[in-house]
Amino acid sequence: MKRSRFTEEQIIGILREQESGQKTADVCRRHGISAATFYKYKAKFGGMNVSDARKPSALEDENARLKKLLAEAMLDNAMLKDVASKMVTPGAKREAAAHLCGAHGVSQRRGCAVLAIDRSSVRYRSLRSDDADLPEAMKKVAGERRRFGYRRIHVMLERQGIRKNQKKLRRLYREEKLQVRKRGGRKRALGTRRPMVLQGRTNERWSLDFVSDAFTDGRRFRVLAVVDDYSRECLALVADTSLSGLRVTRVISPI
Structure with a gap:
């Protein structure tokens, strides 16, 4: 909307000049201004004081x-609903802030304020060295020594000249899912066992x-005897x- 070049006070002053007896044309x-503009001002501000004219503008x-x-x-x-997932790690927070800036066109300051995170954490860039070869070396040792945990793998890597922090090695050990499975306890039968009756001829029982057992690649197989x-x-x-049960039935039936 085009703004008038006269303020409310000036327009009311113009109307009062005409009300004091001066001719409208003068x-x-x-x-x-034109006569049409004058009468438009009069229709809008006629009979009003300066304080009355300011009220509509303030509203x-x-x-x-x-x-x-x-x-x-x-x-x-809307931005909070767009990133409704949990943001726990600093990396997830940086990704959420970048998504808001790109998808909603807001500034980084606004995106960080909505997510309640500090801008320094969003602008942070890691200076750590790239250890892309370390997981492969850990997998190689774990493949050769299947019962080794991360501590013994750490010793084996040090012997190869790879010296890394043990905490970092433990984190990578978990991320690569190299944990050693715990062996279950031996199941023991409850109660007393009755001695098995010996058979007197073949095909009686x-x-x-x-x-x-398992193959070298870890796949399990079973043998029916x-x-x-x-x-x-x-x-x-x-x-x-x-x-399966049907397979066992097919094997036993011809016998």
């Missing part, structure tokens, strides 16, 4: 200020059991990575 000529300014605050609050709410209890003859020996 007043318009003196102030360089408009207050309304504009409230609209601006509401728009900023709605934008902050069979026993079957599964044997499990069927044995005659009297002659101790192995009637079937089937190996596979998976043996």
